[in-house]
Amino acid sequence: MVAVNKRNSEIWAIGGGKGGIGKSFVISSIGTYLALKGKRVVMIDADLGGANLHTFLGVKRPKNSLTDFFEKKMSLDDLIVDSGIENMGLLIGAIHSLAPDSIKHFQKLKFFRHIKNIDADYILIDLGAGTHFNNLDTFLIADKLLIVIVPEVIAIENFYYFLNNVFYRNLGKSLAAHGLKNVVQDAWKNRYSYGIGNLNQLIEYLKGSSEEINSAVNSELSRFKIHLVLNKVRSNDEIKIGNSVKSICMKYLGFSAQYVGYVEFDDFISRAINKRQPYMQAFPTSRCAKEIEGLTENLLEGRSVKTMISV
């Protein structure tokens, strides 16, 4: 989350606990919109288990992919292909289902270094589902953290698991950067004796443990921010779920979530995929496309969505 990029590009990553909620659709559409707007965009498919970002962009699987970065030591720059959309490059995800566990620590750091060195205005990273630490670490290199939720109880539960894991990982890293290595992990390891049952209690425990830790935790809480996208919305009532989730983040965890937009359910998305066309180009005037445009503008401007529009 503290990516310092020598070429001034901005990294956005999209994650979420559950599979099939629309991470790849949303990020591919945001990327298409930005590229059509004239921004230089590079899309990175970092879903190590089920790479399909290229399919949302209408790109056939080329020969090379992220697998070649890890296995043949090719550079990311050489692996980024033309997406067929003006201004947009694409790094195809690891095609041969590279198990996340097989990536060594130094390879992961090299991957992150290469991403930060890509010459683009926006580097958009699509992640796979789940809370594997490689997934969380990739998410946390971004300047803007986008999380997709859908109006469904299981998906919201998965969102909280994901968020808890992201923040736990983030806190551990940032306290280590303050010279407080393993403080978070040790507290969690000994949680039963400290009476810690959840992330909120862990945060409270850490705050009370020393002045130095208290100030490091508080500074992380005020810095950390997520951007919520509510996808597959089918009614006005569902639109409000984004606001509830946002409030809960602040109330129970103490950090801010910005509800940047919702995207309605649209059967034409699968039609675009079957036509091998990016949705934003196939159906540019649809309501769903307008919602993607709106939420991307909100992300660019640091705004929240206005939730009075009807679906």
Ligand SMILES: Nc1ncnc2c1ncn2[C@@H]1O[C@H](COP(=O)(O)OP(=O)(O)OP(=O)(O)O)[C@@H](O)[C@H]1O
């Ligand atoms: N707003 C929407 N309306 C209708 N269908 C949608 C919408 N968003 C996504 N979909 C469909 O839902 C399915 C899953 O979408 P997608 O692959 O983007 O999810 P994902 O979160 O990236 O999944 P995974 O975790 O498996 O990578 C796809 O078939 C996609 O076309």
Ligand SMILES: [Mg+2]
């Ligand atoms: Mg996906």
